Amino acid sequence: MASKAIMTDRRALLxxxxxxxxxxxxxxxxxxxxxxxxxxxxWSVTGLRFTDKVKRxxxxxxxxxxxMAPPLTAEAIFFVLTNEPMSICPFCSSDAEWPxxxxxxxxxxxxxxxxxxxxxxxxxxxETGSWTDPESGFVSQLRxxxxxxxxx
Amino acid sequence: xxxSLLTALSVTALFAAQAAVAQTIYPVDRAEIxxxxxxxxxxxxxxxxxRDRASVTVNGRPIxxxxxxxxxxxxxxxxxxxxSIMLRDATLPAPGVYTITAxxxxxxxxxxxxxxxxxxxxARNVILxxxxxxxxxxxxxARILSRGIREGRYNGRLTIDDFPQMATVGTSGVDSxxxxxxxxxxxxxxxxxxxxxxxxxxxxxxxxTLGHPRVETLAAYVQRxxxxxxxxxxxxxxxxxxxxxxxxxxxxxxxxxxxxxxMLASGVDVLLGGGSAAFLPRGVPGSRRQDERNMIDAFRQxxxxxxxxxxxxxxxxxxxxxxxxxxxxxLGNMDGALDRFYLHRGTVSRFPNQPDLTEQVRxxxxxxxxxxxxxxxxxxxxxxxxxxxxxxxxxxVYETIMLDNAVRVAQDWARDRNDTMIVVVPDHTHGMAIxxxxxxxxxxxxxxxxxxxxQDAGFPNYPPADARGYPPSVDVSRRLAVFYAAFPDYxxxxxxxxxxxxxxxxxxxxxxxxxxxxxxxxxxxxREGNLPRTADSGVHAVDDAILRAWGPGSERFRGFVDNTYxxxxxxxxxxxxx
Numbered sequence: 237m238a239s240k241a242i243m244t245d246r247r248a249l250l251x252x253x254x255x256x257x258x259x260x261x262x263x264x265x266x267x268x269x270x271x272x273x274x275x276x277x278x279w280s281v282t283g284l285r286f287t288d289k290v291k292r293x294x295x296x297x298x299x300x301x302x303x304m305a306p307p308l309t310a311e312a313i314f315f316v317l318t319n320e321p322m323s324i325c326p327f328c329s330s331d332a333e334w335p336x337x338x339x340x341x342x343x344x345x346x347x348x349x350x351x352x353x354x355x356x357x358x359x360x361x362x363e364t365g366s367w368t369d370p371e372s373g374f375v376s377q378l379r380x381x382x383x384x385x386x387x388x
Numbered sequence: 389x390x391x392s393l394l395t396a397l398s399v400t401a402l403f404a405a406q407a408a409v410a411q412t413i414y415p416v417d418r419a420e421i422x423x424x425x426x427x428x429x430x431x432x433x434x435x436x437x438x439r440d441r442a443s444v445t446v447n448g449r450p451i452x453x454x455x456x457x458x459x460x461x462x463x464x465x466x467x468x469x470x471x472s473i474m475l476r477d478a479t480l481p482a483p484g485v486y487t488i489t490a491x492x493x494x495x496x497x498x499x500x501x502x503x504x505x506x507x508x509x510x511a512r513n514v515i516l517x518x519x520x521x522x523x524x525x526x527x528x529x530a531r532i533l534s535r536g537i538r539e540g541r542y543n544g545r546l547t548i549d550d551f552p553q554m555a556t557v558g559t560s561g562v563d564s565x566x567x568x569x570x571x572x573x574x575x576x577x578x579x580x581x582x583x584x585x586x587x588x589x590x591x592x593x594x595x596x597t598l599g600h601p602r603v604e605t606l607a608a609y610v611q612r613x614x615x616x617x618x619x620x621x622x623x624x625x626x627x628x629x630x631x632x633x634x635x636x637x638x639x640x641x642x643x644x645x646x647x648x649x650x651m652l653a654s655g656v657d658v659l660l661g662g663g664s665a666a667f668l669p670r671g672v673p674g675s676r677r678q679d680e681r682n683m684i685d686a687f688r689q690x691x692x693x694x695x696x697x698x699x700x701x702x703x704x705x706x707x708x709x710x711x712x713x714x715x716x717x718x719l720g721n722m723d724g725a726l727d728r729f730y731l732h733r734g735t736v737s738r739f740p741n742q743p744d745l746t747e748q749v750r751x752x753x754x755x756x757x758x759x760x761x762x763x764x765x766x767x768x769x770x771x772x773x774x775x776x777x778x779x780x781x782x783x784x785v786y787e788t789i790m791l792d793n794a795v796r797v798a799q800d801w802a803r804d805r806n807d808t809m810i811v812v813v814p815d816h817t818h819g820m821a822i823x824x825x826x827x828x829x830x831x832x833x834x835x836x837x838x839x840x841x842x843q844d845a846g847f848p849n850y851p852p853a854d855a856r857g858y859p860p861s862v863d864v865s866r867r868l869a870v871f872y873a874a875f876p877d878y879x880x881x882x883x884x885x886x887x888x889x890x891x892x893x894x895x896x897x898x899x900x901x902x903x904x905x906x907x908x909x910x911x912x913x914x915r916e917g918n919l920p921r922t923a924d925s926g927v928h929a930v931d932d933a934i935l936r937a938w939g940p941g942s943e944r945f946r947g948f949v950d951n952t953y954x955x956x957x958x959x960x961x962x963x964x965x966x
Contacts (some may be wrong), residue, residue: 250871264678276673279738281664281696282684306895323896336665336674336719353894353904367676367755382787 267359269289270298271317275337275378284336286364290378299359300339300380301388304350313343314369317380321353341383342371355388412433413488414590416562420579420952422506423483425609427580428601429475430461431490432593436463437471441493446475446486451809455846459960466595483965488602498896509963510941512807515798516576516958518630519791521773521784522568522814524934526821529781529868530788532822533850534682537540541592543803546867547796551936555945557954558932559816563591565930569773569800570641572631572815572951577723577766578603579955587629587647588637606955607634607656609964610764617657617759619712622743623722623769623790625663626651631814639686645677652686657694657712657757660748662672664716664746666855674719674951684889687714695751697741705751713755717742724771725786730860731793733888744878745769745794753801762807764958767794776818779878780890781870782862784820802939809961811943813934813954818926827866835882835911839869862886872926876917881905893917900924919938 247279254320256258270293274283277360309351314323341358414430417744421427431444431452439461442955445532446454459475462915472604473490480486483505489498519526527546531537535544561571563583573581573591580603589600610616622631626646635654648666651659667683668675684694695701695715706709718739736742743751749767756763769791775783785849795812802808824845830838849866850859862884869882878892879902893900899921902914902938935946935954941961949957959965 279674279719279735280832281719281739283668284674286673321891351896353896366675368670373678374668375675375678 243252243304244361267297267299268293270300270362272300272302273293273335275339276386283314284377286330290362290364293362296362296363297359300356301355301357302339303352303354304341304385305338306349306352312349313346314372314374315343315349317341317356317358317373338373340379340381341385342381344382344384347385350385350387356385358383358385358387360384398827406803410497411490411491412592413497413499414592415499415580416443416499416590419501419581420956421480421501421503421506422574422579422609422956422959423503423612424479424481424505425579425965426477426479426572426602426604428590428603429455429473429478429488430590430592430601432465433471433473433490433492435471435492435494436469437492439463442471442473444488444490446480446953448487449490451478461821464658465593469594469705471756476602485553506963507966509961511759511809511939513756513765513802513809513960514763514941514958514962515765515802515808515810516808516954517798517810518573518576518622518766518768518770519772519788519812519814520630520768520770521776521816521818521928522769522788522791522815522933523776523820523929523931525775525820526772526784527652527779527934529785529822531791532848532868533785533859534789534792534853536850536852537847546792547799548792548936549940551810551942552810553935553942553945554946555935555937555938555949556932557813557935558950560930566928566931567816567951568641569815570627570629570633574603575951576646576813576954577605577607577633579952579959581950582875583951585641586639586722587633588639589639591639594639596679597643598639598646600639601639602637605634606708606958607654610762610962611620611655614962614966615757615759615761617761617763618655619658619756619763619765620656621658621745621748621752621765622661622770623748623787624661624719624774625666625726626661626716626766627663627674628661628721628768629663629771630688630768631659631766645679648683652683652690655690655758657763658752659869660695660713660715660717660743660752662718662722664696665719665807667716675710683942684714684716690912697739698743698747699741699752701743701747703928705754708758711758711800712757713749713751715743715748719775721771724775724783725790725856725858726783726862728889729856729858730862731886733886742793745790746797746946749794749797750801757789762944762962763874764962765798767798769794771852773815773818773931775889775929776820776872778890779872779875779892779926780885781820781868782884783874783889792858806940809936809937809939809958811935811942811945811958812848813935815951817929817933818895819929820870821873822868822870824869825866826869830866833881833911835913838882838911841869845869862935874919874927876919876923876925877902877915879903879909879912879914881909881912883909883911892926895924898922900905908911 360380664675771787
């Protein structure tokens with residue numbers, strides 16, 4: 237509320253359109269939301285295919301709502317976003333398996349992991365295509381880069 | 389005869405125990421080995437040993453003389469200051485008692501093995517059904533839900549209820565009284581005890597999970613010596629522990645990519661299950677691989693017909709030329725009967741045309757029977773266990789009914805042939821028990837107030853089973869009261885989980901806590917776990933498993949048997965090791 241009040245004052249003082257004074261990210265329209273059920277249009281045993289929406293939004297900033305899977309380290313810059321809370325740490329148990337519709341998140345800044353039962357909104361630049369994380373060897377098809385998250 | 393052999397073995401066991409600080413020998417003491425079956429002989433010395441000081445003998449003769457070739461001497465195994473001797477693919481063709489002695493010049497250790505051979509072949513084919521985690525309560529509940537019960541008498545019997553032979557099975561491994569599916573299935577497929585997470589190897593000190601001493605599987609033995617066909621049918625991922633135990637060798641059951649590659653090399657003729665993710669090249673969304681190999685194409689190049697749903701499976705199996713068949717019906721585990729037919733949860737909407745075990749067994753038999761030399765078919769109902777773990781008893785019971793339905797398909801096929809032995813066995817159990825009913829019409833606020841025991845339990849009011857053998861609903865007002873003996877922190881809801889498989893606990897930091905989604909349901913009660921807080925679900929029980937058998941050769945299964953005897957019984961029925 238405080239920052240909004242300051243903005244209002246500035247606008248009043250300078251008489252300039254608010255959009256010019258806002259940071260670049262906020263100046264654009266709010267990022268488009270992308271749901272987990274909108275990631276893949278075709279599911280088959282020979283693979284999944286991205287939806288037209290994913291293809292259109294590749295390279296754009298999007299917001300996705302999901303759950304942070306238990307990360308590798310106490311301070312994470314890399315984590316996996318899942319549609320449902322993962323009760324199993326995939327790296328810790330030999331039986332664990334990932335659902336195919338996961339998104340790897342690379343945070344802009346390190347953050348402490350959240351409880352995996354908390355829903356979060358993650359905003360970042362959508363990247364598509366197969367990619368192997370050089371540190372963990374984790375292979376992903378969808379990523380959110382330069383991302384930040386907040387409780388959803 | 390058997391008694392005298394065992395007495396001789398126990399003498400060497402005593403000797404081995406006294407020398408336990410010395411070298412370790414694989415196969416371990418008291419191993420029972422099928423005559424002619426391959427095994428890796430490994431001796432691990434605790435420290436560095438000079439090559440000319442180390443020696444291994446079999447009944448007093450050097451191993452080079454016994455096995456016809458020199459063993460490999462590894463001065464520093466994995467670069468460590470400890471020496472080993474390894475002889476891959478050893479065989480002992482003659483039945484008898486063998487004493488293996490290893491010395492480094494100062495310390496000596498011995499183990500005893502019994503090598504056994506089969507008699508006359510009684511069965512052309514063997515079908516092994518594994519009810520993963522199937523507990524007595526699973527079978528009782530399956531009978532109640534599928535056949536109904538009135539005034540204490542069941543309105544019908546399960547197929548497995550009429551199997552004439554029964555035995556209790558001890559499931560413990562070399563490392564622990566508590567087993568897992570890999571260890572247990574390895575015992576069924578090789579006749580050797582193994583350790584938790586290990587598939588058809590002895591857990592040794594090797595660092596490479598693929599480098600441990602291997603033991604030959606029944607599948608490889610019958611392919612190699614009899615030209616028989618082999619089939620693997622499951623409703624889990626085809627790389628999961630029980631199906632993988634038919635053909636794979638690894639210390640770590642989660643080695644899905646090597647397991648998939650070994651599957652291709654194994655030449656197993658029929659492979660039906662889930663788990664296509666490990667077949668897809670890395671670049672394809674849904675893949676679990678880290679390389680660009682397309683394993684479905686690799687199987688096609690080896691002459692396999694590929695099926696991806698119930699329709700193409702039936703079609704491929706019906707083609708008279710189909711001798712090799714790969715069917716993968718989901719990326720991960722297949723969906724269970726309750727979700728597929730009634731609740732439409734899980735991945736059913738994405739993979740709506742999955743076959744069920746009955747269709748898979750029918751297709752497998754159609755292809756395998758084309759080999760006049762006979763076949764070994766392993767069928768797993770793996771979702772029994774996968775639902776017992778999260779305390780989701782309704783789903784585990786539907787999968788038990790699924791198993792029974794699949795057994796009926798096999799028995800109907802085999803009934804007039806008199807050449808096929810069918811064995812139905814759990815690989816381990818769970819601490820699951822039916823104690824009465826839960827009646828919504830009993831007074832009280834909490835779920836426990838609705839539990840009726842003894843005369844208050846009465847009978848549940850599930851609707852009669854449909855043509856498939858399942859009641860079309862589990863959401864009834866008077867249902868079975870089923871509880872598990874071992875559990876993490878969770879909330880007991882006293883009612884089925886209709887929105888999808890139950891998730892009893894969720895991770896919080898390094899421990900698991902009750903999943904609040906279930907705690908908020910009316911009547912739910914918080915239960916503090918009796919397992920370590922690192923446990924995310926229920927666990928396997930050490931209790932004996934109940935084996936049932938039918939057909940020629942099945943008469944040998946009675947009383948108490950070790951899980952290794954399941955292999956031996958199948959091998960003897962097939963007349964192997966002569």
